[in-house]
Amino acid sequence: MAQRPTKNITKAVPAAQSKPKERRPFPINIKLALLLGVCSFLVYANTLRNGFVLDDHTVIRDNRLVTQGIGAIPKLLATPYHYGWSLNDYDNLYRPLSLVLFATEYSIWELDPAPYHFIEILLFAGCVILLFFFLDRLLERKKTIVAFITALLFALHPIHTEVVANIKSCDELLCFFFAFLGLNLFLRYSEQGKAAHMAAGVLCFLASILSKETVITMLAVVPLIFFVFRNEYKKRSVHIILGAIGAFMAYLAIRYCVFSVYHTTKPEIDAIENTLAAPGLSYMSRIATAVLILGYYIKLLFIPYPLVCDYSLNSVPYAHFSDLAVIISLVLYVALAALMIYRFINNRKDPIAFGIFFYLVTIALFSNIPFLLGTTMGERLLFFPSVGFCLPVGFLIDKWAGANDKLLLHRLRGKKLLMILIPVCIIYAVITINRNADWVDNYTLYKTDLQKSPNDARLNQYVADILISDILSRETDPEKQKQVVYDAITDLRRALSIYPAYTNAESDLGQAYSDLGMYDSAEVHTKRAIQLDPKAMTAITNMSRICFNGKRYAEAIAYNKMEIRLDPKNPINYANTAACYISAGRPDSAIYYANAGVSADPRFIGSYELLLSGYKTIGNIDSVRKYDEIVQKIRALAK
Helix, strand or coil: CCCCCCCCCCCCCCHHHCCCCCCCCCCHHHHHHHHHHHHHHHHCHHHHHCCCCCCHHHHHHCCCCHHHHHHHHHHHHCCCCCCCCCCCCCCCCCCHHHHHHHHHHHHHHCCCHHHHHHHHHHHHHHHHHHHHHHHHHHCCCCCHHHHHHHHHHHHHCHHHHHHHHCHHHHHHHHHHHHHHHHHHHHHHHHHHCCHHHHHHHHHHHHHHHHHCHHHHHHHHHHHHHHHHHCCCCHHHHHHHHHHHHHHHHHHHHHHHHHHHHHCCCCCCCCCCCCHHHCCCCCHHHHHHHHHHHHHHHHHHHHCCCCCCCCCCCCCCCCCCCCCHHHHHHHHHHHHHHHHHHHHHHHCCCCHHHHHHHHHHHHHHCCCCCCCCCCCCCCHHHHCCHHHHHHHHHHHHHHHHHCCCCCCHHHHHCCHHHHHHHHHHHHHHHHHHHHHHHHCCCHHHHHHHHHHHCCCCHHHHHHHHHHHHHHHHHHCCCHHHHHHHHHHHHHHHHHHHHHCCCCHHHHHHHHHHHHHCCCHHHHHHHHHHHHHHCCCCHHHHHHHHHHHHHCCCHHHHHHHHHHHHHHCCCCHHHHHHHHHHHHHCCCHHHHHHHHHHHHHHCCCCHHHHHHHHHHHHHHCCHHHHHHHHHHHHHHHHHHC
16 A cells, blocks of 8 residues: 655744844945045035036037037047037047037037036046956955055046046046956956957957047056966967957057048147247257156156146246256156066066056157157146056055055054045045136136246136137126226237247237227237138138228128138138128129028028128019018027
């Protein structure tokens, strides 16, 4: 007889007596990363009150493609960097990703600067966190405290205010963000061998160089990381290096396709942009001055004051190799190179040696020694190199504080560590927050920085330009208006005393005299600007206005036609020409140019108003009715 199967009965354990599920502790590196993100956000939070400053107008406010929103993204990907700002005068830069981001942002909040600044801060916080994760992984998670201190110093260092506070420098942030995201992915591939990490790392490097060319220096850094620091899997290291090179080759191929259509050439560098391009400057003096500037960079890393937005002509004096400052700078860099080699020989995984190497390689791109840049020097150019400064400093701080306690949190709370870290962080944070406030608007920024660098030709011109174009329009008292113009003239004369061939200063001086009704002086300086640069659009426009006001219509028309040749897609140029022909009693010619303006931009009401005026003059009633209806419709839509 078969046995009945017995029931396996187990007693239920009461819920109150069941063993509680253990919570996995939140990883300390995640906690530290979040802390770094919060610090990064807080120190730049006051930039949310700032407006569009410096070059922001070229990439956002006055950019004809960006202000079309996301619909212009295909065009942004297929055109040079400055195409949307100046359709007929652009350089050979190809940095589409930041413009794509700006176009997306414009579609959401148009010209409200606060959200743009918010994205900048978030991107910067992401850069800091990725830097921390990279260093922690690079140092095999044995020196997490060094990675944290390094990233904290990087987050708070005042030298980065230009990059974060100036929205245009989003290209630098995106470049850094994708570069270090790619390095993190490459390190994961090196450890785990997953092809997905490798592919994602290559895409990140491609995105980085599509943001800005700065990341090209990583072609020297990547081999050091994967053949010196992390050489456990040599085959994977080869894959990583080939992948990084492949990303750069892909960028060059894309860039070639874009520029083969536009046939751009490298623009000539003006001395006002880079003092080292001044005609007559000897080669040895140029190199000596470049070495001096390299010394200035180190000084700014240790003592971030004064911080200025511009380093144009005369802000950095020309130097010779006999100058003490040049000798000190040269000796310092030779000593850094020697120290790096010595430490690498003794320990191939030495963080100080790696930091020095990173600094020297990345700063070399901006040294003005192998080739001239479009700028003498700039604080934004230290964004990548500052990593090479913060890492050795972070390592030395940790070493000075002692490493007796292996528990990371205990070491972070150590008195010796806090004794040096807290004062440095407070000083850095205070300087950074105060500097952010200078970037609130152009006038505040230029006026503040001019006090620190009074011999900077371009800063003098910048202040005068703001006085004429912005401050003057807000002033209602006639006497105060005159004083504003006289102040601008003083700044412009100072700029011209520093650099007599300064086209923009001559053009602005002509505008200032024109505002005062001193047309003879206005004409002298405006013609001088055109003589210096036959493509100086502002000066040409001002000269046509001077001639028009003096009823010299033939001369005004000649200058208007110069504008059309330089910018044939701008309907205002055709409208100005048509207006001159109307005043000169030649309505047929006015109608011709007004029609050309309609072809250039059918949305511009000025062209239709001039067509209406022209047809009224010749008595064509049907055309008058037609264009009167068009003008009324456009005005109604504008309301």
